[in-house]
Amino acid sequence: MASKAAEFYRSVRQTSAKILSMGETQISREYSMVKVHWGATFEKTGNKLVEFDVTYFIQKTGTEPKIIMFIVHQDEERAMKELGLLG
Template structure:
């Protein structure tokens, strides 16, 4: 396992995300290639999984549109903590600094995501991730509307 290679992997992930936020065309092929054939995610709404197929490609594009629509300006990797699990797997806790703009006001939010990685055929692929309650944090910062009861 090469920790430097993992950090470079997330630097490229960050670069592609920020290119899209800046209005450049999203490199969906490269984003999809970062993930394994099947991806599992866990967060406050539960555990979900799905095949990395056409619907996954559409979800990635929708996510980018969503971030731009709520005023996202950048996502920056602050740090990556890598834990080797075995010769073929690692967990990478990525600390993100995200910047938004709403009504002329700049908002920064720090958060982290744990990515579970596999190293098949000398390639890094994300096959699972664990995230916190992003929607709650975005609402707390006024970036998403509160639901009316």
């Protein structure tokens, strides 16, 4: 899934992405919810930072934490169309 997401963001010419803030809420010993406030730039938007929120549900049962589900808080497709990133 991560490789498909990376491919999509390359196709809309994303030039950078960074975490602006992050907060974790422990659900149990094995699971947590992490809300991330992202900032991204795209070729078409220049230096204008596009900000959005994503909440990730993380499973911590193996050697590496795994994202088992995520929720994007904005209508990403509509926002990208408004920015002229999608046709």
